[in-house]
Amino acid sequence: MRCTRIYGVAVLLMVLQWSGVIAQTTRSLEIDPSYAVTAGRIYRTVIKNPAYKFEHANYSIFIPDGVPYIKGILIHQHGCTMEGTGAATAHDLQYQAFARKWHLAVIGPDLYPQKGSSCGDWISPEDGSGAALLDALRNFAGLTDHPELNNVPWLLWGHSGGGHWVLKMMGAYPSRIMGAFCYSAAFDPNIAYPPETGKIPVILRHAGAEDVIDCWPTATHAFLKFRALNSFASLAYTPGQTHNLSYVRYMAIPFFEAVLAQRLPEQGSSLLKDMDTTRAWLGDTLTNQVYKLTAYKKSREGMCLLPDATTAATWKEYVTTGTVADKTPPPAPVALKMYAGTADTAYLTWQVYGDVESPIKYFNVYRNKQLIGRFPESGEYQTFDLNGDNAIPVILPESRFLISTPVKKSDSFAVTAVNQFNLESSRTTINNRKK
Known part of the structure; x- marks a missing residue:
């Protein structure tokens, strides 16, 4: 059901038709179904250009509310055969919380090969996927209040073929990339990197012999090239996991936070700062x-170079436990409201901001400090696919809890959020003031 109050979150859908230049642009505005829980706006654009090798690309971007200047962009690139799943990242509450904290935008691309072809059409930027992103x-930048999107630096995340990209x-x-995280990058590009690439901190995760056949050598080969450039490069081998099974976001997000703390340019500048070697740690693989x-x-020789002590401890935990x-x-729910139902019943609604450290699993509902139920009744509010790291579900339900027994004037109610590690937030409380 729709909330009584709409919080102004919209999707701007653009369809672009190309014949060398833009021939026609149509724009339509619709309410994003995630408005009830999204503290920002999600826009979508379609890029189609006959000069590009792939068929077309869809890009979904999340821009947090209340951020006057976007400082950077996280680009979360799906892998081969995962076309059509990229938009989930823009709807992911954990990545949205990360974006709000650091004043970032989040882009989930969907790159589609030609009919009957494969991801080989898009995994190389020179075939058009680099230009399509621009x-x-x-x-x-032209259709939002953020012209700086044209110039701010990027964090890149890629799985499999997306890691190759x-x-x-x-x-x-x-010069545009602050940091990078490769989740089982495939198809070793085997390219000569310019010296400037050595300034980019990167983590290369692989699953060893349990990974797709070329991902392990791709990771180690790239690692050696980056370390030869004296870069902050690290390998992250997670034994017991596979090409399509990893809790990569739990390593990627804290790594990106360490990179942002050191590399974000001053506002108005596009010049990335260098990593601080006095804060660096080594990791023995x-x-x-x-x-x-x-x-x-x-x-x-052969040691990982990590941004700081916190990242080093996180890396050690990740490669040891997976x-x-x-x-x-997690943060407590916000905007808790109570509305009259039928007879003497009522229902509660609330909003939630995501948790940077882990997704929200469910909510507990209390009446006079006693637990009376949870939302949703079963399953999880939002989790993620261990294969593509994509949010599940993409469109979240309205947070709404029915109080089916008569409500007294003396009653008070509270809601808490519980994260994926079963940690519970503080309580957001409301007294009985039925409307």
């Missing part, structure tokens, strides 16, 4: 032990 950014982008656009760079006197535990409770 096309999309120009569209978003990220590696190629690091060679093609090194054989023992999974970590060491402060300035205190380590042995050979550093995940990173969230140790902090």
Whole structure:
């Protein structure tokens, strides 16, 4: 059901038709079904150009409310055969919370090969997927209040063929990229990287022998190339997992946060800052032990170079356990309201901002400090696909809880959020003031 109050979240859908230049642009405005829970706007644009090898591309972007200037963009690129799933990232509450915290936009691309073809049509930026991204950014910059989208730097995330795309982008656009995370990058691009690529911090995750056959050598080969450029490059081997199974966001997000803390340009500038080697740590891929760079006197050959102590501890946990535990409770729900139902019943509605550390699993509802139910009644509010790291579900239900027994004037109600690690937020409380 729709909320009584609409919070102004819209999707701007553009269809662009190309014949060398834009021949026609049509624009329509519709309410995004996620308006009840999204603290921002989601726009979509379609890019189609006969000069590009692939058939077309859809881009979905989340722009957080209340952010006057976007400082950077997270681009979350799906892998081969995952076309049509990229938009989920723009609807992902955890990535939205990350974006709000750092004043970022989040883009989920969907790149489609020609009919009967494969992802080989789009995994190389020089075949059009690099230019199409710039096309999309120009569209978003021109139709939102954020012209800076044309110039701000990127965080790149890619799975499988999308990881290949990220590696190629690091060679093609090194001055635009703050950091990169490759989840089982496939099809070793085997390219010569310019020296500027060495400024990009990167983590290359693989699953060893359990991965797709070429992902392990792709990761190690790229790692050696990046370390030869003296870059902050790291391998993350997660044994017991596979090409299509990994809790990568639990490593990627804290890594990106460390990168943002050091590399974000000053507002109004596009010049990325260099990583601070005085804060760096080393990671030993054989023992999974970590060491402060300035205190380590042995050979550093083949060692991971990590941004700071926090990332080093997170990396150690990730390569040892396959995940990173969230140790902090999620934010409490907001805008809790109570409305009259039939007879003496009522119902509660609320909104939630995502948790940067992990997705929201469900909500607990309390009456006079006693637990009376949860929402949703079964299943999870939002989780993610361990294959493509895509939000499930994409469109979230309205947070609405029916109080089916008579409500007294003395009653008070509260709602809490519970995250994927079963940590519960503080309570958001409302007294009985039925409308």
